[in-house]
Amino acid sequence: MRTLFDLPFEEPEPETSGLTPRVPQVPNAPPPDAPPPDNQGSSPATPAPGVRAASARQILSVSELTANLREVLETTFPEVWVEGELSNAKVWTTGHLYFTLKGGGSQVKGVMFRSALRYLKFKPEDGLHVVARGRISVYDPKGEYQLVGEHMEPHGFGALQLAFEQLKKKLAAEGLFDVSRKRQLPALPRRVGIVTSIDGAALRDIVRVLRRRYPNAHLVIAPARVQGDDAAGEIVRALRQIARIDGVDVVIVGRGGGSLEDLWAFNEEKVARAIAACPVPVISAVGHETDVTIADFVADLRAATPSAAAELVVRRKDDFCHFIDRLGGRLDAAMRGRVSRLGSRLNAFLARPGYAGQRGRLAMRGRHVAELSSTLRHAMNGSLSKRTRRHDLLRRALTEFDPRHRLAAVRTRLATRDGQLAHAASRRLHSADAGFKSLAARLDGLSPLSVLARGYAVAWDGSRSRIIRDASTVTPGEEIIVRVERGEIRSTVRSTET
């Protein structure tokens, strides 16, 4: 016990650090009249060497006295619990903690060796009210008694709770919890990384929810123990590994519910730092709704439970489809409006006085065109069956209409893509997604592409650099290109009329 005690007892004060080791002193011969020592009976242990039982006046050397005191103190206080306020707490380079406990105007110095210190979950700091367990011993070079602490816990506050608060404060001060650090989750993750126990309920919950919301989700699991001494290390390793997997662009890390001790790994500093260092966004999902861990603060997003994390990581596939379909619908509507306005312009054109001279010749055609453009507008707004019916009407009307003479130009660059789109649309029709089916159907039915199919044509100038909107912009003899549903007609302008 004595060697154990002496060995690690470093001198904290620099000015005394150069002291030579304690040298046992040879006691002087006591005077013959020294009284017999009266402490013989009260000392439960063998008297310290050098104590002359026979002398009448017992003179002790300093070291003898110190040794005696040590003996008394160590045997009287082999284990005590002391409550007080920590001050001068400092861990020295040796790894041992030196401190003073204060209370009620008194104080006692104390030491806690590295071997005991490493079991403390919290960091002993000045001002903390603690309860320390240990034995009393003596530090010979200074003649001081000290508490040699074996364990310490915060008074009136769980050690884990305190450690939590301490780490939270520290990491917050470093800015690890800053909102500006939080990253956006990908809208549609390519692969979802999951760090949790391979046999835990959390994994099952996550997989079940993801399967339901997004059936073809690709999941990558990095197993890690989430409880016990190795847990933190395993979680850190799993986080590092999974972030390196190609395509993993979001990670869920967590476990199911448990006691504060069970969840402790998620309150450890290295786990917090690994989450912060993860190159892709991390969702924490630890325990139940009421459990809050340090990992939750560092993560880009905190989920109340593992199931909730799975819900946060990806929207329902159906929602996506509907969202895109709505955009597609608006796209169509906008384009339809554009085409409809063109139709009105065509009507206006047909009603122009310059056109009247040709009325006789073109009366029939004019009527057809007018009917046709209003039909076009209505068809686009009407129901599918109506549209189909009018479509037929329109087709018939257009067959009679000669595009080379009075071109009602609904121009489209999409013309060449007509086949492709129709193909894509029909392929889409076979896709399992009902939402998309309707989009594809609408695209096919409403696309300006179908305008060409209905018999309209587009006239380009010879170099195909300009669409001809105005007959006066071409001159007789000039070559123009007329694009129809299937193929092109190279034509030469004979005459123009406006």
Add this chain to the structure above:
Amino acid sequence: MDSTIKDFEAAIAELEVIVKKLEEGDLPLEKSLELYERGVQLSRFCHARLEDAERRIEILNERGELKPAPASLGLPGDDDH
């Protein structure tokens, strides 16, 4: 996939911009058609991406290798939903 489309997010964002532009302005017809065409392309891309992901569960082993999750794990599978 189309090299002019970066990813799903970018596609959605661009599609939204295109729809707004088409809805707002009386753009020249060529421009409208160009945007429309692009819009169709983007919406097609998004739907393709939704179908894209492989329905798979993989496990990382100690050596950092990906292995298919063994059925013995009893993870919720195809018939679970």
